[in-house]
Amino acid sequence: MDDGQSTAQGSTADDSILTHSAAVYRSEIDVSTVDEKKLMWKLYNMDADLGLSDKQYLICLSMFFFPYALFEPASNVLMRRLKPSVWLSSMMFLWGIVMTLHGIVKNYHGLLALRLLLGLTEAGLYPGVVYYISSWYKRSETGFRVAVFFSSATVAGAFSGLLAAGIAKMDRVGGRPGWAWIFILEGLATVLLSIASFWMVQDFPDNAKFLTEIERVYVIRRLQADSKYSASGEAFKRSYIWQSLKDWKTYVAMGLYMGFDGPLYAFSLFLPTIINQLGFGATRANLLSVPVYVWGCIMTCIIGYIGDRTGRRFHINLILFSVGLVAYIILLTSKTAALSYFAVYLAISAIYPIIPNSVAWVANNVEGTYKRSVTLGMAIGFGNINGAVTANIYRAEDRPWFRLGHGIVLMYIGIGLLSTIIFAAFLARENRLRDRRERDEVIDGVVNKYSHVRNGRYASVEDARLHKGDEWSGFRYTM
Template identity: 70%
Template structure:
């Protein structure tokens, strides 16, 4: 093998790593338009940001608010009023996660086929109705029923929005948008505490308890947002109505320059599902999300309970507000930092390590003040790591359907672990909840180990591609490193489309 012979990776990968303003791609060359030169890229991205991110953040704020408000209601006599034990309450929390996690991979495929402008509003309407029904339950059976239905109806939103954003933005832009969108979850944590203390003052109005009004008012607000979303939510770049034809073409071109070759559209095929299932990245991504989603749900469901060490219910809810505000700020900072430095693995390592320190402190603490400090450390790790990790996973999967399945599986499996962490803060372990803290620590360590393995294997795969070990045979192109075992294609473009991120010229981000 001649060392002077360039590999297919050498010939084709370099043009894919163009500058932020470069438009070099085969798609661009075929669709060059005189109007392209007058498009201001920054102004166009701001236009997209304004139309997409704020509304999605608002929807996710209500999504997280609705999901976690049961923790606030618990502090205002939910258990006593419907006659359930602490164990039954934990079982009801667990019931939410099974339909929520199991349906997520399928909902992403439905989103891609049905279009976001229909699918997202429909899911919001359904879960808003279910949320409102929380306010009329009378027993354990009713609570189980509404939690299962809430899990089923909410399943399509979070992974759908992550996939949706990954279809609009370059890999170097995604984490910032995900962070802004996801920071609404921290705002929901802060807002829910304040909102609960206000709504509960309606106790007795209409013959209903204060906790019932929490569910009813939040559910009705979600229904209103669902109706409005039919007019606000946009579809994918190739059909978005708020863009001109020239702008749509420009967005598709810049995505394809960033190795998102399916940006112009892709027909569904079962092979994309099979590609995701065979990909080792999918399974390690599931491990990473297990390590961050398990702690996320433990934190979001039990923060007032953890803080409630010598504080009354209202004080515990209010003390959670600055914790979530700090998490919101840090989530946005880390999202921007990840896009700027382009190295997401080290951010994951640092944040998981911070979480380990936080939960070690919580385990050994015998002071309410020290535990409250550790809660700040915990939110500093748990919330910022979500957008960094999902952007890292999404950036390393090409093919819109394959990416939708991979994200659905990773996020779905991560959320399934909420069924475990919803049961680990038991009333008999109060006030320090060392068993719960220890299990969350185990999850965080698992996430760190999977992140390390993911980074090592991505680096190894990139090195192999630089050496030409993954080069395909391209008809009419002389390449001594091309190997038929990697596939034979009529053109480089055909190899790109068929193989996605398995194409020899694709480079993974670390």
């Protein structure tokens, strides 16, 4: 029922199905004379069955984002304390139940409550998985793994419309409408997978059961050699949370995530419109959306691999955001459907690969398990809440070229580009200060003419590493 971003970031296909299915429905109708949003509301008569007005539907659509975004930082902290096998699996189980209940909802108030619960139960998945990956792999290995995870969900989203169309043929089976069966079957499938995941999902390196003690020591030492000193585990302290809240990187990362999450939401809504403008029927319209997403998947994995191999995440972001600007300038000025369709490939080549590259860049530059969990949760959460804005910027009255929507996305990409430059400039400045020994701490028993008490006083170097995380003078940020 939203635009598919939650699917693209690792959730089930519950929200993207109606969007992709709406593309099928729209392709059989003259889009120049029909309000595009109303087509989604009337899809399979869901609005009529629930007695929804246009305003009520928009409220339900938007309410998902707020608990989804706000709960992400807390979710990551809870996952660290409860273990991934428990937290991620429990979260999947609960959102599967909530999704299934969508199929028996009776009215607006019930739907609104379920949308809030869905946002709450899905909140921690994407930042949780990213945090989980960053806890197992070195900084030079994170980007490709995140890209594969992100891309697998993207490919699943590409086929969600066909899945919805097939399930909808169960209309009136058991007295339930077709749209209800979409939620019921996908919800039950999620519940079954969540039960299996209790045994499939492993925990963090310091407590994963499948490792022998020799293997555990190897994995932890390997990570610690890559400046992940907290890999052996750390006791929860409120000071670690405050480290994230006081860190400038957290807030610049929020701007960075805003720069690609806003366009991502908007893209998934606009793609069906481009295909409609090409004049294809229902089946062909669905099939034409598949190569776009497949291309995005391929580019995401390639860029993820290049980012890990070269370590130049700043330069990659700079190039990708620039390509995104070019793509949306073309969309903003285009007057032909073919040119717009070409620009869509440029857009997905930029927007989708930016996400895992930026996620890895931020995760690699935040040390401390709890600090990293909060920083990722806040950045990803703030990025996601922008979906409440960009999911509604392609208005029916702006067709056929949607200048306002493209202009707003262009603004978001500009914010992402500016945040990328600021992030890189501040990281480089901090590395220079550390190279000049201006961040050296006072270590008891160690004579160091560069050390200063303003940087902290610690019993040993190991103590300084664990307490200061990436603020330790020996830590170097990656570019």
